[in-house]
Amino acid sequence: MQLAPVTLTAIASPRRREILRLVWRQELAAGDIHRAMPDVTFGAVSLQLKTLVDAGLVEVRTESRHRYYRARRDALGPAAKILEQMWDDALWRLKLAAELEQSRRGPQPTQPKTSPRRKRS
Amino acid sequence: MQLAPVTLTAIASPRRREILRLVWRQELAAGDIHRAMPDVTFGAVSLQLKTLVDAGLVEVRTESRHRYYRARRDALGPAAKILEQMWDDALWRLKLAAELEQSRRGPQPTQPKTSPRRKRS
DNA sequence: CAATTATTTTAGTTACAACTAAAATGTCAT
DNA sequence: ATGACATTTTAGTTGTAACTAAAATAATTG
Numbered sequence: 001m002q003l004a005p006v007t008l009t010a011i012a013s014p015r016r017r018e019i020l021r022l023v024w025r026q027e028l029a030a031g032d033i034h035r036a037m038p039d040v041t042f043g044a045v046s047l048q049l050k051t052l053v054d055a056g057l058v059e060v061r062t063e064s065r066h067r068y069y070r071a072r073r074d075a076l077g078p079a080a081k082i083l084e085q086m087w088d089d090a091l092w093r094l095k096l097a098a099e100l101e102q103s104r105r106g107p108q109p110t111q112p113k114t115s116p117r118r119k120r121s
Numbered sequence: 122m123q124l125a126p127v128t129l130t131a132i133a134s135p136r137r138r139e140i141l142r143l144v145w146r147q148e149l150a151a152g153d154i155h156r157a158m159p160d161v162t163f164g165a166v167s168l169q170l171k172t173l174v175d176a177g178l179v180e181v182r183t184e185s186r187h188r189y190y191r192a193r194r195d196a197l198g199p200a201a202k203i204l205e206q207m208w209d210d211a212l213w214r215l216k217l218a219a220e221l222e223q224s225r226r227g228p229q230p231t232q233p234k235t236s237p238r239r240k241r242s
Numbered sequence: 243c244a245a246t247t248a249t250t251t252t253a254g255t256t257a258c259a260a261c262t263a264a265a266a267t268g269t270c271a272t
Numbered sequence: 273a274t275g276a277c278a279t280t281t282t283a284g285t286t287g288t289a290a291c292t293a294a295a296a297t298a299a300t301t302g
Contacts, residue, residue: 002210003203005135012133014126015290030249044291046250051289065248065299078203082124085199089123136260151279165261167280172259186269186278 001077010055011079015040016048020071021087023058027068122198131176132200136161137169141192142208144179148189 010016015037022033034045049069052058056075061068073080131137136158143154155166170190173179177196182189194201 003207005207008129008133008203009289012129013290031247034249040290041292042249043251043293047290050250062299067249078199078206082129082199082203086124086126130259134259152277155279161260162262163279164263164281168260171280188279 001074003077003079004055006055007057007076007079010052010057011076011083013048015044016052017083017086019045019048019052019069020057020083023069023071024073024083025071027061027070029066029068031066033069122195124198124200125176127176128178128197128200131173131178132197132204134169136165137173138204138207140166140169140173140190141178141204144190144192145194145204146192148182148191150187150189152187154190 011020018037019033022028022036028036030042030046030049033049034040034042037045049058049060053060053069057072058069059072061070076083132141139158140154143149143157149157151163151167151170154170155161155163158166170179170181174181174190178193179190180193182191197204
């Protein structure tokens, strides 16, 4: 399989990666996708979906009034791994942050926030 | 190893991919790199080099008047494979094109290029 | 048919990446 | 120091990606 340059530009956009993540393992209607990202208009989401479809990275199925989108994971080839890894890493970091937050509330913070010096002079 | 989003935007640019290819397996001075892409100014190349260095994808070594650049293949992680594959594919296509060209000069073309007409008028 | 829902498309705005030309910086030789 | 070379940095231009608001399309329901 050949990885087109358009694939690289497609996954370089955070917004499109967000969409890809949503439809990675399940079909979602355009409206569902928009509901998951309320900071942009429906039109914006629709345009990005079109970009992804044109790049061959997402497939669409029309059913009655709805249009269901789903990632074509195979078409992404080696890029699929990169995305999954990025998402895993992000989860990992979130988890770490949450644990840190937790411990900050608890009895003894394991690490002072800044200036690790014990004492000077 | 964590693959930063900046890596994706870095390799999404054809110009930066061109540079990465040049310094993939050898050090090159900024001037050498510029000489290999005469369609842009030296300044433009220098800016892209800076972008690549800032993204951590290229390292630089200063020696006397020159600055030598080289790809950090390990820092690219899974993206390295993608790039190499793209370049291999491009070579592959070039090779096919060359063979086609060759056979066009030879006795029997295996495939007419377009419009199989023998002669006009 | 009209009204409702789901989505796309158009036209226009804005932010930014990639570039150029020119000035600035740094390094070596004389 | 002066000049030549190698490169970076600055300031300004331009093309385009990402967006918004609104109009257009399309399917469904009463």
